[in-house]
Amino acid sequence: MRKRTTLGKSSIEVNPVGLGTNAVGGHNIYPNLDEEAGKDVVRTALEQGMNFLDTAYIYGPERSEELTGQVVREHGRREDAVIATKGAHQFKGQDVVFNNSPDFLRKSVDQSLQRLGTDYIDLYYIHFPDKETPKDEAVGALKELKDEGKIRSIGVSNFTLDQLKEANKDGYVDVIQSEYNLFKREAEQLLLPYTSENDITFVPYFPLASGLLTGKYDENTSFDPDDIRAKSPLFQGETYRSNLEKVDKLKSIALKKEAQVPHVVLAWYLEQASIDAIIPGAKNKEQVRDNLKCLEVELSADEVKEIDYIFG
Template identity: 40%
Template sequence: MQHVTLGGLDVARIGLGAMGMSHAYTGAGSDDAESVRTLHRALEQGVTLIDTAEVYGPYTNEELVGRALKGRRDQVVLATKFGLISHSGRQGGTDSSPASIRTAVEGSLTRLGTDRIDLYYQHRVDPGTPIEDTVGALAELVAEGKIRHIGLSEAGPDTIRRAHAVHPVTAVQSEYSLFTRDPEARVLPVLRELNIGFVPFSPLGRGFLTGAIRSTDQFDPDDFRAGNPRFAEENFRHNLRLADEVAAVADRIGATPAQVALAWLLAQGDDIAPIPGTRRVARVEENCAADSVRLTDEQLAQLTALPPAAGDTHSEAQMGMMER
């Protein structure tokens, strides 16, 4: 697999998001053995960037990833996230206070079975803690060797600039796909100015862009998509038509819709490394094969011209935690 550089960190240009193995999606936690096989197969396919977070489960996803990577740790750029669980007694919301970070990192290191985290993200910006204090605490962890690189998730331009002024930020993670183009106008230009890499999560529109979702009846009641605005009635029908247009391009070139959606993302720059999530071996093989899919200029233009997806990417409360 081809590699890219995220702010000085070398990674294969397609990563793996582990969240759905344990959290939020239909079937999460139902087959850990298959999830472990999927993680192993990803490494065999050339994936290096593995992404998790303490809040997934909570905690169980980090434990799963740690078990899967036992004896394989040096093959991986291991990323996890803090800040959506308070370890300092704060009630609700976010907590990126230095005291909470100290507790969070020790827990993640233990669950992941490692002595260092390669890329440690603030999961959401904490309005109760100045970003300078948060990054200052992270810089201390870099100096101590407990983390190697600092990341932010769903941070806006001002926060990114302030954070980077304290200590170099290696990567920013935000939702980005053919369905979610928000970062293009304000975030990506700042990242490129500052030489910060970009890690798109949900690059397949939470499954929409795979072509496999035709009805919300496919979801378990506790699948978060069942209450997500993008999957609500009229929005769902609109977005299904967009997914069908991606599938039409895929049919013409002999690829799958997921591969076309990932190939479009990869064509947006050599500083981008999407992390499609899956808990199945067949899906990780399909996603990794997108590395060899080449779209023509005409096909890229056709996909780029698709109208916006209907509905917010998250619930109203979750949208309030994201900086755009």
Template identity: 50%
Template sequence: MEKRVEIGRTGLRVTPIGFGANTIGAHNLFQNIDEEVSRETLRAALGSGVDFFDSAFMYGLGRSEELIGEILSETGRRSDVVIATKAAHIVTDSGVKLDNSPEFLTDSVDIALKRLQTDYIDLFYIHFPDGVTPPDEAVGALQRLKEAGKIRAIGVSNFSMDTLKAANKDSYVDVVQDKYSLVYPDLEEDMIPYCREQGISFIPYTPLASGLLTGKFTAGNPPQDFRKDRPHFQGQAYLDNIAKVNSLQELADKHGVSIANIVLATTLGIDSIDVVIPGAKSPEQVLANRKTLQADLTSEDVAQVRALFK
């Protein structure tokens, strides 16, 4: 049986490689989304042992949640998995705004329950702070939903350090999700240590740095999409990062896995990071991500890979 870990102090136990569902049904974020491929990808995830699915309203304006609910209903597997989802956005013809009011969050949970075809959500995040609602009041609303049994754990995402501390005023925050990878490790200075001290689990998104840490790019073949405008994909910084990534090939070969698997395994070796949630657009990508579980890195391996990117 695969190793399962507890997400912080939540009582939720999962295998460490979850499933980031940001491409599932996400017509508003990606082009050429094929929903039948999304369904097959979810089925492959369940079949391969994935038991943690991370979604959000903004992933397809609820469509990601609906497809997850559909497949879990079809397979009868709801009780076998942990579902996380998020809300904060209101999308109208005039644009997008954020709302963390207790009323909005309460309604968002009720609507997500229907989309997911379930009567409880394991982990519910405030997706972004709205800059208006006092953070502790927003989290307090989720605490009431937790006490009512509609959610099992409380998360916040994309909160600054100060906003996180305000949100955790009553020690209700169970999980923090934010942008982190080996090439932008700034959160190791404050947020990750704070989570460790508070018993909060930290779940990184973009741990592969938008593909930079996968080994699929070369010095002469940088990405030509939106990523080319990001600092880590430009000039000497890009060349330096590619050289560092390539140097991981020997360790990857030793474990019979990919460079991306080594990066994910290293990320899991950081205190307070219990799980990672790489995305997948296809069944093949699900299986590739799952191979991370084969990379049994020592603490020395983890330290050496992290030091490489300092």
């Protein structure tokens, strides 16, 4: 069982397996969500020592922050939770734009604090880059908020390598969150070498590739037309069949470990340089407990290389 890990250059310690909460009040992402079930997911995470809770303004919008905050307050020990949230989305009528301006980020942090019902946020991310704001100026605003005690650490999300370098010009960035999984490994070429060299934690999102890396799908699996998987390139034609074959090769490794395929996949990520924590989502209490089982999987150096080769 792995011990707690530190996020980047901060002093914040987290369970390496956190909880992505876009299915907790994320009504704009998943239809027909049960809010009480979502709160149970967060309750179970905290009860199991899964202290790293990842939310965002746009999940809901707003509702995920509100529900997550309710459970943390109900829990009664704010220090038991490491709350990460994100901002950048700005509604202009029916349109949504990204805004990284210092004034907007300051307002966004204050509004997130209100929704979460707390007086500090452990990790605040710029959720998406805009096209106008110099990234060091945006991060500089977050540094001021950190100095004021409103946030404890600084993150960016969905930034390119050049944007990350600009954002980290003064060395203030602790964490970057970006898409990465065994099917989408572009980050290995650019982002991960930089984060490793600069003591920045890399938190991957979509670590299980919308369920494709769980081993529960086969060629006969069909998806509702409204399901994001129905249009994802990973789930189309020959690519899908090839991907299923790769996942199938993980089953022998999982069998040896007396584990399931997703546990092996999540354990593999935690073996990669600068990936200190992962945030798989969960829609029910059982999935929360199941995600934690990856901490019981110990991969040998040869097994890490074998998985790398399968998906290389």
